Amino acid sequence: MPSLFVANWKENGTISQAQDWIKTFAKKRSVLNQGKNVVVCSPFTALSTISEVIKKERLPIAIGAQNVSHFEEGRYTGEVSARMLAEFASYTIIGHSERRNNFGETDQIVAEKVKLAEKYNITPIVCISELEQVKNMQNFVSNFTDIIAYEPLFAIGSGNPDTPENANMVAEKIKEIFPQVMVLYGGSVDGTNVASFIKQDHISGVLLGNRSLDGNFFLEIVRNAH
Numbered sequence: 001m002p003s004l005f006v007a008n009w010k011e012n013g014t015i016s017q018a019q020d021w022i023k024t025f026a027k028k029r030s031v032l033n034q035g036k037n038v039v040v041c042s043p044f045t046a047l048s049t050i051s052e053v054i055k056k057e058r059l060p061i062a063i064g065a066q067n068v069s070h071f072e073e074g075r076y077t078g079e080v081s082a083r084m085l086a087e088f089a090s091y092t093i094i095g096h097s098e099r100r101n102n103f104g105e106t107d108q109i110v111a112e113k114v115k116l117a118e119k120y121n122i123t124p125i126v127c128i129s130e131l132e133q134v135k136n137m138q139n140f141v142s143n144f145t146d147i148i149a150y151e152p153l154f155a156i157g158s159g160n161p162d163t164p165e166n167a168n169m170v171a172e173k174i175k176e177i178f179p180q181v182m183v184l185y186g187g188s189v190d191g192t193n194v195a196s197f198i199k200q201d202h203i204s205g206v207l208l209g210n211r212s213l214d215g216n217f218f219l220e221i222v223r224n225a226h
C-alpha cells in the first residue's frame with residue numbers, strides 16, 4: 001500500500017504561496033510516482049487556485065480542506081459545507097486538536113462532520129490525540145473506515161515527536177476499535193524521523209504541519225521517506 005503524506009498548512013498560505021508550492025512539485029513530479037500519495041490541506045481561500053494549478057500541471061496530488069461545517073447548509077454565517085468543499089477537495093481534516101481546543105469541537109461535532117463529509121464523498125482524516133477519542137467516536141459512528149491521524153498533544157509543533165514504537169502501538173489499538181481504518185502519525189515529523197514512522201506495521205503515512213509549509217522542504221521529506 002502506498003504511504004500517505006498529508007500537508008496541513010493551518011492558518012498559512014496566500015494564493016501566490018499556494019501556486020509556488022504546487023509548482024515545486026510540478027518541477028519534481030517523479031517523487032510522486034514511487035508509492036507515495038500526497039494530500040495538500042490548504043486554507044479554504046486557496047482551494048480553488050490549487051485545484052486549477054494541479055489540473056493544469058496534471059499532478060497526482062489530492063486536495064484536502066482543514067475543516068468542514070457540521071451543518072449541511074443554511075443560516076450558519078462563516079461556515080463552509082461539505083457540499084461546497086466537494087467542488088475542490090477529496091479529503092478533509094476533521095477534529096484537529098487545535099479545533100477541539102480553540103473552537104470547542106466535541107466528539108459529537110466531530111462525528112457530525114464525519115457523516116457530512118462521507119455523504120459528499122470527501123474522505124475524513126479524523127485527528128485524535130488520545131485513544132479515548134476513538135472510543136468516543138463509537139458512540140456516534142458505527143463503522144468508521146476512513147483515516148485516523150494519531151497526533152499526541154505534546155508532539156504538535158514542539159520538535160518532540162512520539163516514539164515510532166509507541167505511535168505504532170496506539171495505531172494498533174485504534175485498529176482494534178475500527179479495523180478498516182488507515183492510521184497516520186502526526187506531530188513534529190521531519191526529514192530525520194519520517195522513515196521511522198512510515199516503516200511501522202500499523203502506520204500508513206504521516207501528517208505534517210510546520211514542515212509542510214515550504215514546498216521544497218516538504219518534497220524532500222516525501223522523497224526521503226522509505
Ligand code: PGA
Pocket residue numbers: 008151155156157158159186187188189207208209210211
Ligand atoms: P507539526 O504539526 O508537524 O507542526 O508538529 C502537525 C499537526 O498539527 O498536524
